[in-house]
Amino acid sequence: MDHFTYRHGQLHAEDVAIADIAGAVGTPVYIYSRATLERHYQVFSRAFTGLDPLICYAVKANANIAVIHTLASLGAGADVVSGGELRSALAAGVPGDRIVFSGIGKTEDEMAMALQAGVCQVNVESVPELEALSDVASRLGRVASTAIRVNPDVDANTHAKITTGRRENKFGIEWTAAHAVCAAAAALPGIELCGIACHIGSQLTGLEPFRQAFLRLRDLVLMLRADGHHIRTLDLGGGLGIPYGDEVEPVPHPDAYAGIVRETVGRLGCRLILEPGRLLVGNAGVLVTRVLYVKEGATRTFVIVDAAMNDLIRPALYGAFHAIVPATEPAGDAEPRLVDVVGPICESGDTFARDRPLPPVGAGDLLVFRTAGAYAAVMASTYNARPLVAETMVNGARFAVVRDRGTIDDLLVRQHVPTWT
Numbered sequence: 305m306d307h308f309t310y311r312h313g314q315l316h317a318e319d320v321a322i323a324d325i326a327g328a329v330g331t332p333v334y335i336y337s338r339a340t341l342e343r344h345y346q347v348f349s350r351a352f353t354g355l356d357p358l359i360c361y362a363v364k365a366n367a368n369i370a371v372i373h374t375l376a377s378l379g380a381g382a383d384v385v386s387g388g389e390l391r392s393a394l395a396a397g398v399p400g401d402r403i404v405f406s407g408i409g410k411t412e413d414e415m416a417m418a419l420q421a422g423v424c425q426v427n428v429e430s431v432p433e434l435e436a437l438s439d440v441a442s443r444l445g446r447v448a449s450t451a452i453r454v455n456p457d458v459d460a461n462t463h464a465k466i467t468t469g470r471r472e473n474k475f476g477i478e479w480t481a482a483h484a485v486c487a488a489a490a491a492l493p494g495i496e497l498c499g500i501a502c503h504i505g506s507q508l509t510g511l512e513p514f515r516q517a518f519l520r521l522r523d524l525v526l527m528l529r530a531d532g533h534h535i536r537t538l539d540l541g542g543g544l545g546i547p548y549g550d551e552v553e554p555v556p557h558p559d560a561y562a563g564i565v566r567e568t569v570g571r572l573g574c575r576l577i578l579e580p581g582r583l584l585v586g587n588a589g590v591l592v593t594r595v596l597y598v599k600e601g602a603t604r605t606f607v608i609v610d611a612a613m614n615d616l617i618r619p620a621l622y623g624a625f626h627a628i629v630p631a632t633e634p635a636g637d638a639e640p641r642l643v644d645v646v647g648p649i650c651e652s653g654d655t656f657a658r659d660r661p662l663p664p665v666g667a668g669d670l671l672v673f674r675t676a677g678a679y680a681a682v683m684a685s686t687y688n689a690r691p692l693v694a695e696t697m698v699n700g701a702r703f704a705v706v707r708d709r710g711t712i713d714d715l716l717v718r719q720h721v722p723t724w725t
């Protein structure tokens with residue numbers, strides 16, 4: 305459930321008409337709903353009542369500090385994968401000891417930042433990375449609490465670009481080798497082996513892959529304990545899918561996911577760490593765009609909008625579906641037409657939807673891409689020299705700009721023509 309609903313014929317974010325935000329801030333613009341963030345966090349955390357997990361919001365899904373701050377104020381920690389995400393989480397008020405540092409290619413500078421910030425755990429994905437972390441920690445006179453991310457070789461049945469738990473994926477240490485790697489880790493002076501981690505992919509719409517992966521983790525924890533390792537944390541990653549509106553089967557509820565967690569790893573006595581991203585923020589955001597032109601092509605009708613693939617790349621990159629609705633509620637008898645919704649960028653990939661049934665729209669109308677809170681603004685770029693899109697957040701009847709729209713000056717100020725040209 306989210307807080308984007310029609311009231312008196314106008315789509316509202318909580319108590320604010322979307323058209324009012326578009327009028328004040330311009331388009332394209334992202335709008336996040338604080339109440340929806342809160343609801344999603346509560347539903348997720350309540351599902352785990354009794355297990356007392358550390359819920360580390362995966363900042364990569366939406367790194368806006370207002371979003372991170374909202375979740376942190378509800379009790380979330382953070383899962384970060386770069387120095388930038390670490391700084392964002394700290395700036396948003398997440399205490400260092402509630403931050404997990406993940407990622408396959410951390411630099412030594414990032415490792416040092418993480419250790420200095422006192423993160424609760426660094427998740428390591430290779431032997432060379434383990435050695436580098438040990439060196440950095442020793443140089444700083446510290447010992448790094450370290451989890452080994454294993455690759456359980458499980459098919460997550462999701463989009464190929466976001467599956468991470470197969471042997472052929474670049475992530476984690478093959479689970480059959482984890483035993484030897486943990487022995488090596490325990491021997492390194494800068495490492496304290498504290499746990500095991502895994503993340504098998506994103507937008508999973510079935511629970512079976514989770515069950516298989518978590519069972520492998522359970523076996524591994526038991527084996528490592530038998531070897532004398534003190535395994536006290538188990539990081540299960542993120543990945544639970546959300547409805548975008550094009551699913552054939554309903555996506556599992558967090559309660560069902562929590563049931564799998566309880567059943568598989570709930571009795572190991574480990575502190576569980578969960579890293580949900582999309583589930584917390586996906587349906588809490590929309591992208592609002594204005595129709596520039598409706599063009600009758602030779603064979604199709606193009607609705608050309610002022611948002612483009614640089615603002616929301618998921619349709620172009622993954623063929624992802626985002627529901628598109630008009631900001632003004634269509635009349636009940638409005639006959640939908642099949643149209644292509646496209647942006648202004650100079651490539652055909654800049655297409656948000658093909659053959660999408662939409663009520664009649666004209667220049668100046670506002671359209672709303674739903675489920676655009678996750679992996680949307682964070683993946684924006686300045687392609688075609690388009691400034692970064694603005695972001696706003698609504699709380700009841702109020703709204704605020706939480707990221708200013710970029711300017712063309714922002715683009716130019718960091719570029720230089722060498723004198724020798």
Ligand code: LLP
Pocket residue numbers: 362364365383406407466503505506507541542543544579580581582583618622678679
């Ligand atoms: N933990 C780790 C280690 C991850 O790599 C990810 C996501 C998460 C947690 C959070 O997963 P979530 O709960 O959000 O599924 N850009 C793609 C998604 C990439 C996901 C990358 N890793 C998209 O737009 O679908």
